[in-house]
Amino acid sequence: MTDAHRHFDRICRGIPIANPDKAELISSVAAEFAPYLAHVADAGDADSHAAVSASALASIFTHAPHLLLLARRFADDIGAILRGDSAEIIDIAHDRFQRDMRNIKDDAKAMQAIRQFRGRVSFAAALGDIVGQTPMDAQFAWLSNAAICAVRETAHFLMRQAAERGLAKPPQDNLAGCGWIIFAVGKLGAEELNYSSDIDLIILHDPDQNPLEDPSKAQSFYVAQTRALVKLLSAATVDGIGWRVDLRLRPDPGATAVSIQIAAALGYYESIARTWERAAFIRARPIAGDMVAGQNFLGEIQPFIWRRSLDYTVMDDMRTMLRRPADSATWTGFNLKTGHGGIRTIEFFTHVLQLVFGGRDPEIRQHRTADALQMLAKKDWITAAQADSLVVLYGLLRRTEHRLQMIADQQTHSLPRDDESLSNFARFLGHEDTNSLCDGLTAILAEVSDMTAHDLLDDILNAGLNDTSNPTENTKEDADSDDTKTIDIFLEDQDQLINWLGSIGFQRPNDVAAALSGWIAGRIPATRGERSRMLLGRLMPELLRQLAKGTQPDSAFAALAYFIEGLPSSVQIFSLLDYNRHLARLLCDIIVLSPRLTQILKRNPMLFELLLYKEFFDPLPDAHSIADHMRTIITGQDVEDALDNIKRHTRELRFRAELQAISLSSDRSALERSLSAIAEATIQIVLELARADMERRHGKIPGLCGIIALGRLGISQLTATSDLDILFVYDAPIAAKSDGSRSLDAASYYIRLTQTFVSWMTTQSAEGALYEIDLRLRPEGSAGAIATPLVRLSHYIDTDIWLWEKLALTKARFVAGDKALSAPAMKIICDAINQAHDHDAVMSSIADMQKRMEASRKDASKWQLRLQAGGLGDLDLLIQGLRLIYGNHFTDSGQAPADILASLVTTGQIDNNDAHTLADAHMVMGNAQHALRLSIQSAQTVNDDLPPALGQFLSSWLDTPDINQLMIKLDEMRASVRAIMTRL
Numbered sequence: 001m002t003d004a005h006r007h008f009d010r011i012c013r014g015i016p017i018a019n020p021d022k023a024e025l026i027s028s029v030a031a032e033f034a035p036y037l038a039h040v041a042d043a044g045d046a047d048s049h050a051a052v053s054a055s056a057l058a059s060i061f062t063h064a065p066h067l068l069l070l071a072r073r074f075a076d077d078i079g080a081i082l083r084g085d086s087a088e089i090i091d092i093a094h095d096r097f098q099r100d101m102r103n104i105k106d107d108a109k110a111m112q113a114i115r116q117f118r119g120r121v122s123f124a125a126a127l128g129d130i131v132g133q134t135p136m137d138a139q140f141a142w143l144s145n146a147a148i149c150a151v152r153e154t155a156h157f158l159m160r161q162a163a164e165r166g167l168a169k170p171p172q173d174n175l176a177g178c179g180w181i182i183f184a185v186g187k188l189g190a191e192e193l194n195y196s197s198d199i200d201l202i203i204l205h206d207p208d209q210n211p212l213e214d215p216s217k218a219q220s221f222y223v224a225q226t227r228a229l230v231k232l233l234s235a236a237t238v239d240g241i242g243w244r245v246d247l248r249l250r251p252d253p254g255a256t257a258v259s260i261q262i263a264a265a266l267g268y269y270e271s272i273a274r275t276w277e278r279a280a281f282i283r284a285r286p287i288a289g290d291m292v293a294g295q296n297f298l299g300e301i302q303p304f305i306w307r308r309s310l311d312y313t314v315m316d317d318m319r320t321m322l323r324r325p326a327d328s329a330t331w332t333g334f335n336l337k338t339g340h341g342g343i344r345t346i347e348f349f350t351h352v353l354q355l356v357f358g359g360r361d362p363e364i365r366q367h368r369t370a371d372a373l374q375m376l377a378k379k380d381w382i383t384a385a386q387a388d389s390l391v392v393l394y395g396l397l398r399r400t401e402h403r404l405q406m407i408a409d410q411q412t413h414s415l416p417r418d419d420e421s422l423s424n425f426a427r428f429l430g431h432e433d434t435n436s437l438c439d440g441l442t443a444i445l446a447e448v449s450d451m452t453a454h455d456l457l458d459d460i461l462n463a464g465l466n467d468t469s470n471p472t473e474n475t476k477e478d479a480d481s482d483d484t485k486t487i488d489i490f491l492e493d494q495d496q497l498i499n500w501l502g503s504i505g506f507q508r509p510n511d512v513a514a515a516l517s518g519w520i521a522g523r524i525p526a527t528r529g530e531r532s533r534m535l536l537g538r539l540m541p542e543l544l545r546q547l548a549k550g551t552q553p554d555s556a557f558a559a560l561a562y563f564i565e566g567l568p569s570s571v572q573i574f575s576l577l578d579y580n581r582h583l584a585r586l587l588c589d590i591i592v593l594s595p596r597l598t599q600i601l602k603r604n605p606m607l608f609e610l611l612l613y614k615e616f617f618d619p620l621p622d623a624h625s626i627a628d629h630m631r632t633i634i635t636g637q638d639v640e641d642a643l644d645n646i647k648r649h650t651r652e653l654r655f656r657a658e659l660q661a662i663s664l665s666s667d668r669s670a671l672e673r674s675l676s677a678i679a680e681a682t683i684q685i686v687l688e689l690a691r692a693d694m695e696r697r698h699g700k701i702p703g704l705c706g707i708i709a710l711g712r713l714g715i716s717q718l719t720a721t722s723d724l725d726i727l728f729v730y731d732a733p734i735a736a737k738s739d740g741s742r743s744l745d746a747a748s749y750y751i752r753l754t755q756t757f758v759s760w761m762t763t764q765s766a767e768g769a770l771y772e773i774d775l776r777l778r779p780e781g782s783a784g785a786i787a788t789p790l791v792r793l794s795h796y797i798d799t800d801i802w803l804w805e806k807l808a809l810t811k812a813r814f815v816a817g818d819k820a821l822s823a824p825a826m827k828i829i830c831d832a833i834n835q836a837h838d839h840d841a842v843m844s845s846i847a848d849m850q851k852r853m854e855a856s857r858k859d860a861s862k863w864q865l866r867l868q869a870g871g872l873g874d875l876d877l878l879i880q881g882l883r884l885i886y887g888n889h890f891t892d893s894g895q896a897p898a899d900i901l902a903s904l905v906t907t908g909q910i911d912n913n914d915a916h917t918l919a920d921a922h923m924v925m926g927n928a929q930h931a932l933r934l935s936i937q938s939a940q941t942v943n944d945d946l947p948p949a950l951g952q953f954l955s956s957w958l959d960t961p962d963i964n965q966l967m968i969k970l971d972e973m974r975a976s977v978r979a980i981m982t983r984l
Contacts, residue, residue, distance in 0.1 A: 006132025011396045013430030018059040029058035036078040063428040066409040070123040086128040093120045101153040115239035121146040136395040144191040152288040169211040179210025182288040189283035190367045196405035198246040203259045222259040269304045281305045306359040331438045337413035341445030346394045349452040505548040526567035535574035546588040559591040566602040573605040592949045594935045620674040626681035647767040653678045675718040684816040690757040699740020703732025706817025714811035715896045719933040723772035728754045731790040750787035797832045803845040807880045813894035836888040846877045870974030921973040931957040
């Protein structure tokens with residue numbers, strides 16, 4: 001047989017041309033397979049042997065590593081394939097596979113048989129195509145029939161296994177009455193399977209008509225059978241994979257089981273199924289299981305697929321399906337399936353006409369694309385020339401697609417993405433150079449565009465085929481005029497959506513598309529309503545583009561999904577974002593930068609509405625003003641309502657302060673000041689409410705009480721996640737009792753008051769909690785009373801206090817309660833700390849505390865700045881220690897670290913350079929800690945290598961070029977702190 005008699009064409013020009021860069025490999029492979037060509041010569045087919053030399057065969061296999069692997073596995077078939085006997089080889093493979101599957105007893109052998117069967121058929125089809133022995137219709141049939149046979153025999157194998165386990169009656173040979181129905185849809189349903197295609201299946205079962213020993217377990221049984229089917233066909237083994245199974249075309253795939261009850265499927269298709277699902281069923285047919293039940297089901301849903309009236313309502317939906325992503329600017333990476341004039345253009349042209357006219361004319365309801373086109377021509381809906389040309393063009397494009405997939409057995413539709421690989425692919429198709437291939441494709445795609453013109457469908461097809469813009473490139477200004485451009489891509493065309501997501505930067509577009517499909521299907525509370533789905537569909541393109549601008553769009557989408565899937569059933573947040581698109585962009589920034597704020601917004605989405613107020617980014621008021629406003633908004637309310645109002649207001653203020661910081665509208669000092677003022681005001685108001693509640697229940701008592709802040713609140717340097725270290729003190733006569741009907745003595749009264757205060761501050765309600773409270777710095781710590789009498793505080797400080805407790809008291813500040821108590825309480829504390837302390841004793845105490853911290857350093861992330869040697873923990877201890885050693889130079893307490901260092905320099909107690917080094921280190925490390933706490937709940941939750949977005953935020957917050965420079969700077973500062981600690 002000469003080349004003139006082979007099935008070559010303008011796209012597959014001839015036997016592949018050798019890659020000159022692989023001459024040595026070609027020679028080696030040629031020697032390996034030369035013996036198998038001898039069989040061809042022995043058979044007397046000299047023409048074939050001459051046409052496909054050992055070198056030519058080696059060129060084929062070096063272009064396609066996947067085929068080289070198969071050639072070594074099925075080398076004995078090469079001669080028969082080259083003689084034109086591929087059909088005989090495939091028939092033998094079918095017979096052997098069916099015989100083996102009927103005798104196999106275990107999964108491992110079944111999986112091996114499936115993979116060997118697929119490999120042998122694929123090799124025969126591929127090599128037959130490449131040497132021009134096999135036309136495209138034969139390839140389609142061989143590949144499709146092999147997949148159908150594999151599904152059918154695997155289903156039979158599983159039903160036999162179920163019978164052997166006593167779960168079901170033994171199956172009939174044709175599986176009649178088995179209650180399990182397996183439909184092929186997509187290209188398998190049309191018997192036009194790709195070389196490396198997934199097989200699209202929809203699997204149903206009948207809980208009322210089945211052979212199970214326990215019919216009540218039908219659901220779990222058929223779901224398990226389906227999962228086993230997928231595993232046997234798709235799992236990777238040493239023999240490769242069989243067929244990748246895709247079950248996503250079933251009704252609502254994110255919410256339904258892999259096998260669905262027939263009644264549920266009927267209800268879905270008759271009520272809420274979408275147009276693309278109608279299109280899928282054009283090519284649906286039962287291929288395994290109970291075939292009669294499958295045909296009956298198809299009969300019942302015919303009105304769903306084929307509507308008797310001319311179905312012009314489908315056109316809007318089809319416009320979306322026809323819309324495509326912008327083509328590549330070059331041939332590298334061009335998508336033969338979705339590109340302009342590509343495979344999908346022909347398929348959708350055909351399907352649109354079938355859906356429009358198939359309701360009245362059953363003859364148009366053809367499965368195969370070529371048959372459908374010819375029937376449309378016969379019925380005069382298109383011309384005979386159109387049909388003939390499109391059938392040929394479809395075959396050319398599909399053949400090119402197959403050849404792409406033969407290289408590595410990958411389900412790809414895109415030309416190679418670099419020039420060298422594209423040049424090699426051109427040789428694989430028999431072209432001398434890339435230009436020859438690209439010129440041929442240019443002509444084919446142009447012909448497709450011409451031949452898919454149709455008067456009836458101009459409005460649809462021109463919108464879809466000639467619109468080369470990104471379908472979601474809309475602004476808010478034109479959203480109202482054409483909402484479908486932002487909505488329908490998420491409702492109808494999954495493949496289109498996946499392609500677009502990949503084109504804008506998502507690495508896992510299938511996962512993102514699956515999540516979006518679930519949202520639009522109403523499977524989460526936030527999208528149960530039609531309006532919310534519409535709004536989200538309108539928002540998503542902009543949100544996705546915004547996320548794709550970052551370095552990790554897939555991680556950013558996961559954060560967005562976490563936010564959206566946690567929202568309540570309400571359209572408010574989507575309406576807000578739809579009408580204020582700048583807020584949608586800001587939401588994406590927050591989601592990427594701050595999982596912590598994302599969690600807060602998920603629980604309280606309408607916090608975002610605050611940004612509409614022009615004062616949102618103004619500096620926050622001081623504690624006094626905040627407290628006054630709180631008193632105003634709770635006037636006349638009962639305790640429960642008042643507390644809820646306080647929680648809402650506190651949450652709003654904290655969100656405002658934190659968002660100002662994360663958007664870089666405010667700096668660290670403003671953030672610390674605002675957060676501390678909010679906490680201080682909250683303490684004041686809740687204490688007032690608690691005292692009023694105590695007076696209502698137990699009456700008034702002679703005496704004073706107040707709250708002393710310690711830790712970060714004491715020095716007004718709260719972070720976003722700080723708890724509140726406080727000390728509750730009171731001063732009352734020993735014999736004092738409250739004057740209510742349920743009178744209490746002073747100790748019981750103030751302990752009960754403290755308990756009430758702490759409970760109201762910390763207990764979760766529908767509005768959340770206010771703050772975490774830490775009372776452990778009181779005298780005797782956890783063993784002491786939670787309310788400390790002033791006299792006990794004085795005695796404890798005079799006689800029992802530890803040096804480390806004095807270190808804590810250097811941050812003390814009176815923040816709430818009776819002002820008359822402030823002076824005597826703070827005098828007791830200041831008298832204790834504002835005196836000189838022994839240097840060695842203080843440093844020894846600090847060393848003990850450092851040792852306790854060292855135990856936590858082993859597994860600590862480098863971003864746990866308090867725990868690092870020379871980090872914030874060591875630095876705070878050193879500064880407070882110096883404050884205590886030179887306490888006689890201070891007259892107050894609650895000074896910030898920078899103020900302490902400045903005072904020590906002024907009084908000549910430490911070197912100016914050391915003070916500057918320590919102050920700079922505290923500022924930089926403190927800034928880093930603030931940024932981390934704005935973004936994440938705890939540095940324990942991040943690795944040493946920060947997510948890129950967080951690293952970029954830290955760099956911006958600390959004004960450093962990049963995260964690596966910041967890490968170097970932090971390391972240098974920690975070393976300097978350690979050196980100064982050693983010296984001092």
